[in-house]
Amino acid sequence: xxxxxxxxxxxxxxxxxxxxxxxxxxxxxxxxxxxxxxxxxxxxxxxxxxxxxxxxxxxxxxxxxxxxxxxxxxxxxxxxxxxxxxxxxxxxxxxxxxxxxxxxxxxxxxxxxxxxxxxxxxxxxxxxxxxxxxxxxxxxxxxxxxxxxxxxxxxxxxxxxxxxxxxxxxxxxxxxxxxxxxxxxxxxxxxxxxxxxxxxxxxxxxxxxxxxxxxxxxxxxxx
Amino acid sequence: xxxxxxxxxxxxxxxxxxxxxxxxxxxxxxxxxxxxxxxxxxxxxxxxxxxxxxxxxxxxxxxxxxxxxxxxxxxxxxxxxxxxxxxxxxxxxxxxxxxxxxxxxxxxxxxxxxxxxxxxxxxxxxxxxxxxxxxxxxxxxxxxxxxxxxxxxxxxxxxxxxxxxxxxxxxxxxxxxxxxxxxxxxxxxxxxxxxxxxxxxxxxxxxxxxxxxxxxxxxxxxxxxxxxxxxxxxxxxxxxxxxxxxxxxxxxxxxxxxxxxxxxxxxxxxxxxxxxxxxxxxxxxxxxxxxxxxxxxxxxxxxxxxxxxxxxxxxxxxxxxxxxxxxxxxxxxxxxxxxxxxxxxxxxxxxxxxxxxxxxxxxxxxxxxxxxxxxxxxxxxxxxxxxxxxxxxxxxxxxxxxxxxxxxxxxxxxxxxxxxxxxxxxxxxxxxxxxxxxxxxxxxxxxxxxxxxxxxxxxxxxxxxxxxxxxxxxxxxxxxxxxxxxxxxxxxxxxxxxxxxxxxxxx
Numbered sequence: 001x002x003x004x005x006x007x008x009x010x011x012x013x014x015x016x017x018x019x020x021x022x023x024x025x026x027x028x029x030x031x032x033x034x035x036x037x038x039x040x041x042x043x044x045x046x047x048x049x050x051x052x053x054x055x056x057x058x059x060x061x062x063x064x065x066x067x068x069x070x071x072x073x074x075x076x077x078x079x080x081x082x083x084x085x086x087x088x089x090x091x092x093x094x095x096x097x098x099x100x101x102x103x104x105x106x107x108x109x110x111x112x113x114x115x116x117x118x119x120x121x122x123x124x125x126x127x128x129x130x131x132x133x134x135x136x137x138x139x140x141x142x143x144x145x146x147x148x149x150x151x152x153x154x155x156x157x158x159x160x161x162x163x164x165x166x167x168x169x170x171x172x173x174x175x176x177x178x179x180x181x182x183x184x185x186x187x188x189x190x191x192x193x194x195x196x197x198x199x200x201x202x203x204x205x206x207x208x209x210x211x212x213x214x215x216x217x218x219x220x221x222x223x
Numbered sequence: 224x225x226x227x228x229x230x231x232x233x234x235x236x237x238x239x240x241x242x243x244x245x246x247x248x249x250x251x252x253x254x255x256x257x258x259x260x261x262x263x264x265x266x267x268x269x270x271x272x273x274x275x276x277x278x279x280x281x282x283x284x285x286x287x288x289x290x291x292x293x294x295x296x297x298x299x300x301x302x303x304x305x306x307x308x309x310x311x312x313x314x315x316x317x318x319x320x321x322x323x324x325x326x327x328x329x330x331x332x333x334x335x336x337x338x339x340x341x342x343x344x345x346x347x348x349x350x351x352x353x354x355x356x357x358x359x360x361x362x363x364x365x366x367x368x369x370x371x372x373x374x375x376x377x378x379x380x381x382x383x384x385x386x387x388x389x390x391x392x393x394x395x396x397x398x399x400x401x402x403x404x405x406x407x408x409x410x411x412x413x414x415x416x417x418x419x420x421x422x423x424x425x426x427x428x429x430x431x432x433x434x435x436x437x438x439x440x441x442x443x444x445x446x447x448x449x450x451x452x453x454x455x456x457x458x459x460x461x462x463x464x465x466x467x468x469x470x471x472x473x474x475x476x477x478x479x480x481x482x483x484x485x486x487x488x489x490x491x492x493x494x495x496x497x498x499x500x501x502x503x504x505x506x507x508x509x510x511x512x513x514x515x516x517x518x519x520x521x522x523x524x525x526x527x528x529x530x531x532x533x534x535x536x537x538x539x540x541x542x543x544x545x546x547x548x549x550x551x552x553x554x555x556x557x558x559x560x561x562x563x564x565x566x567x568x569x570x571x572x573x574x575x576x577x578x579x580x581x582x583x584x585x586x587x588x589x590x591x592x593x594x595x596x597x598x599x600x601x602x603x604x605x606x607x608x609x610x611x612x613x614x615x616x617x618x619x620x621x622x623x624x625x626x627x628x629x630x631x632x633x634x635x636x637x638x639x640x641x642x643x644x645x646x647x648x649x650x651x652x653x654x655x656x657x658x659x660x661x662x663x664x665x666x667x668x669x670x671x672x673x674x675x676x677x678x679x680x681x682x683x684x685x686x687x688x689x690x691x692x693x694x695x696x697x698x699x700x701x702x703x704x705x706x707x708x709x710x711x712x713x714x715x716x717x718x719x720x721x722x723x724x725x726x727x728x729x730x
Contacts, residue, residue, distance in 0.1 A: 054633045054730040070573035080727070081592035081604040082631040092613075093570075095577050096590040096606055107580050114576035166708045169729075172678045175663055179630070179680065179702050179710055179729060205630035205729075 028064035028116060028146060031088070033213045036200035037162065037188035042117070044144040047137050049155035050119075052164035053184060054079065055087075055204050057119055057150055059211040060162070062088030064146075069093070069116035074100055074108050076121050076150070086209030105132045112136065112145045119148040133157060160190035164204065171207070181207045183214050228326045228377060230339060230358045231365035232307065234300075234351040236260050237320025241299035242289055246353065250287040251279050259291060296320065303354070306346040310339070321369075323362055336374065359383065363434040367391060380437030385410025392431045397424060409435040452488075453548040454479045461500040461541025465528045468542050469521050476520040479547045493520065494548040495527055500540030505531040520547065522578060523610065526586040581609050594619045598626045598685060600712065600727045601635050625685055627700070632712050632727035639724035642713055643668030644703070654699045654717045658684040667705050667713075669725060674705040684717070700726075 027041035035041075042048060042064060050057045058079070061071045066088040073079060074097045081091055095115075100107040104123050111118045118140075122128050137157055140147040149155040164184050171180025184204040189197050206212035234240060238252040238260040249265035251258045258279050261270045268283035280286050300320060307322055311329040329339045340356055347354045357368030359375035364384055368375050375383045384391075387409045389401045406412050413436035421429040456475040462468050483490055496506045507527050524545065531537055581589040590606035596617030597603045603626075607613050644652045646662035654660055664676050681701030688694040698714045705711075710729035715721045 058633060068569075070570070072577070078601075078604065078606075078635040078637045080600055080631050080633055080635050081594055081606075082600060083633040084592070085594060086629055086631055091592050091594060093573070094592055095609060096592060097580060097584070097588060098590065098606075100584055100588070103584050106583060110580050110583065111576055114572040116573075168708060169678065169704050169710055172680045172702060172704060172710075174678055175660070175680065177680055178628070179704070181630070182708075182710070182729070205633075207630075209629035209631065 028069055029067050031059055031063045031211050033200070033202055033211045034059065034063075034186075036213070037186050037198045038160065039198075040193070042146045043159070044116075044146060045141040046159040047140060047147045047149065047155065047157065048160045048162060049149045049151055049158035050162045050164075051151050051153070053166060053204065054150075055083070055182075055211075056162060056164040056184070056186060057148065058084050058087040058089060059202075059204060060148065061094075061117055061119065062211070064117055065089040065093055070114070071095075071117045071119065072097060072111045072115045074111065074118065074120040075104060075123060076119070083205075083209070086205065087211060105136065108136055108147070109139050112139045112143050112147060114143075115145065117146045117148060119150060121150045130156065158190065159192065160188055160194045163187050163189075181205060181212075228358065228360050229323045229362055229365040230326045230329075230336070230343065230356060231321070231323040231362070231369035232303065232343070232347060232351075232354055232356055233366065233369035234303065234320045234354045235370075236262055236353070237300070238291055238296055239289070240351070240353065241296040241320075242292065244287070244289070248287060249283045249285055250289060252289050252291050253279075254291045261286075302350050303347060306350060307343070310342055310346060321366065323365055326358060340374070359437075361434075361437050364437045381410075381413065384435060384437050385413065389435075392434065394431055397428055397431055400424075413437075452479070452482055452486075453546060454482070455547075456545040458541070458543050458545070461543040463541035465525060465532065468528060468545065469525045472521060472524050472545055473517070475545065475547065476517045476524070479520060479549075480517050483549060488549075490549045493523065494550050495523060496544075496546040496548065497524075497528060497531065497542055498544040499538030500543050501538070503538045503540075505538075519578075522582060526581070526610070529586050577609050596621055596623055598623050598687060600627065600632050601637060601639075603631070604635060625683070625687075627712070630729070632710075632729045634728040634730045636725055636727060639714070639726050640669065642711075642723045642725045643673070644701075644713060644715065644721075644723040645673070651721060651723070652715070653719065653721055654682050654715055656717060658682055658699060658717070664701070664703065667703050667711070669711075674707060676703055677706050678704045682715070685714070 027043045030038050030041050042060070048060070050060060061084070065071050070093045071089065072095045076096070076098065078098070084094065085091055097107050105128070108118055108120045133156055136147055149158070154161060164186050167183035167185060169179055169182050171177045181203045182205060184202050185199060186202055187197065187199045188194060201214040201216060203212040203214045239250050239262045240246070242252070244250040244262055246262050247264050249262060249268055249270065251261040251265050251270055253259065253276050256276050258270060258272055258274045258276070260272065261279070265283055265286055268286070270279045270282050270286060276288060280288070304322060307324055311324045326336060326339060330336045333339045333342050336358055340358070343356055355369050355372045357365055357371065357373050359365040359368040360377060360380040364375060364380035367384065367387065385408060389398050389407060389409060389412055391409060392398055401412060412432065415432065417429065417432055420432040454475050456472055458468065458471060462471065480490070494506065496504065498504045505527060528542065577589050587608045589609035591609050591613045593605045593607055593613045593615055595603055595605045595615045596619045603619065605616065643666070644664045645666040645668070646652050647665040648662070649666065650662070652660060652662060652664045660682050664679055666673050667676050679701055682699035683701070684699050685696065687696045689697070698716055700712065700714050703711045703713055711725050712727040712729070713723055713725050715723045
């Protein structure tokens with residue numbers, strides 16, 4: 001890389017080309033409640049695997065989509081557009097590819113070219129070839145997209161792995177009330193800067209839809 | 224520079240006249256509870272523009288109150304515009320009921336302004352019998368002249384406008400301010416220094432100032448007679464392979480796009496018609512978020528023919544005719560990409576990638592979600608093929624009583640999966656005719672696996688569309704949480720041996 005810098009008359013550096021060449025694309029934002037597990041947002045070019053809850057996936061897309069990012073969901077069953085909208089996903093920038101069949105890898109690869117966040121569920125039955133997994137991660141990195149595989153176990157080579165452990169529902173009793181909110185433990189682990197395990201207690205969904213931070217449960221000893 | 228001399232046609236009370244109301248009948252067109260136009264008979268009874276509906280009705284009890292229909296106004300005005308076009312090109316329509324043309328050209332042809340007036344009144348009289356004509360320098364002065372049926376001599380526009388009240392300017396807030404400043408006529412307003420007006424009243428005020436002094440020489444946005452932009456491709460002999468049709472259509476599509484481009488237009492909505500050798504036809508409208516290019520047009524040809532061939536009403540013979548009709552066009556200038564956000568290059572790139580995946584996997588493989596109206600979560604999400612217009616069938620904003628409040632379930636099961644809901648004695652949970660559950664659910668089974676129910680809510684009866692034999696639906700809904708913490712939305716029929724189904728999962 002060229003060692004060039006544009007300097008102001010007083011000698012201070014205005015533009016340093018060494019840094020221009022580096023990754024400058026800002027990360028995609030995440031909902032405030034998710035900042036505990038993803039403090040830097042969704043870094044472009046990374047692979048963030050999600051497991052345990054479809055709501056977590058929608059909550060992850062919400063803030064970025066509301067900020068203008070395009071999202072595609074590949075290989076998912078019928079997800080509710082209403083729930084997606086509750087999490088803040090802009091439906092005009094959302095596309096579904098429900099049944100790509102044997103063209104799964106091609107479709108995900110083509111979408112990574114121009115769509116900011118590609119959430120993809122690997123086809124059931126046969127696993128993906130390790131080469132495909134590597135190629136898709138490389139594609140995401142070179143195109144500054146975010147690949148979000150939705151997996152049941154783990155996705156090899158994910159930069160961040162998010163896992164949701166569903167907890168109790170609130171607002172519903174025995175024949176009274178209704179489902180209002182669910183307490184979910186979200187754990188993030190990964191490699192590099194994400195190597196430190198982070199966890200958060202969330203309402204997912206929160207009362208009225210969306211995602212929110214949940215206070216630690218009060219243990220009722222007297223009861 | 225002097226403002227160009229114009230002849231203006233004004234059809235009084237056009238919103239009323241366009242609705243086909245007899246001018247001798249008192250009638251008024253009302254929007255947002257205010258009278259926007261009234262017939263001559265109504266005016267004689269004391270009905271005025273800007274009155275509330277009640278005031279107008281009090282002034283004239285026999286008043287017919289009509290809602291405004293701007294499309295009808297435009298439609299009815301079209302023949303008038305056509306008549307103007309037959310006299311001179313470059314008709315400028317201010318709004319339905321008011322249009323202007325430059326005088327210079329036609330007055331040479333007709334031998335003076337009087338000749339043009341004669342020709343125009345002959346052309347317009349059968350279409351708009353009340354229409355008035357006026358000539359002046361500048362469009363504002365011409366409009367005012369037409370409202371009074373006057374011909375203002377060249378160079379006299381300022382003098383003509385000077386005694387008119389400031390209310391003539393169609394800017395209520397500015398007029399209010401001017402009156403409080405003691406400026407009551409256009410002449411007094413025009414005497415102010417243009418620089419000071421701009422500084423105090425901004426660009427709107429400056430524009431009004433130019434109008435008041437008869438110097439509004441704004442360039443004519445010429446309306447050209449519409450040109451036939453639709454293109455047709457005849458295939459002889461008929462072709463039965465889609466890619467061959469698409470290949471043959473390349474030249475036609477290119478002509479379609481360049482024809483529009485040559486007129487400074489770009490197509491945003493396109494109607495594509497295809498006919499087979501045996502007479503079957505397919506017609507579909509394709510809307511595009513951006514401007515359709517040749518490649519986009521060809522893609523749509525391919526998708527539509529593929530969908531047609533695969534569908535139940537597919538063609539039985541080869542395709543012998545293809546027709547492209549532009550439905551909506553935008554001036555190319557208006558479609559410049561937004562600098563920040565909007566339909567930027569980024570959005571276009573994403574849309575192109577999705578179109579590419581659709582070509583790879585076939586039409587209908589990429590879907591766009593639409594929020595639809597309905598009581599069930601399943602009805603509220605609809606997926607339409609990418610490229611089709613994502614419009615809801617039923618408005619989601621309407622109240623849908625009985626719809627579940629947020630949060631919505633994230634996963635919908637389509638079709639619903641059969642489930643078991645058993646009470647403590649392992650018998651199916653029954654819902655009585657009155658929507659009661661004598662034995663509460665204790666066990667929930669999906670895919671043959673039974674789990675204990677920890678909490679539940681409902682039953683909430685849904686009695687939908689009872690007026691229609693086919694669509695009537697009478698079920699109850701329950702929310703069930705099982706011992707693993709998974710929540711389901713289930714529906715059951717209200718019969719002695721109920722059928723329970725899982726509609727959606729709160730995953």
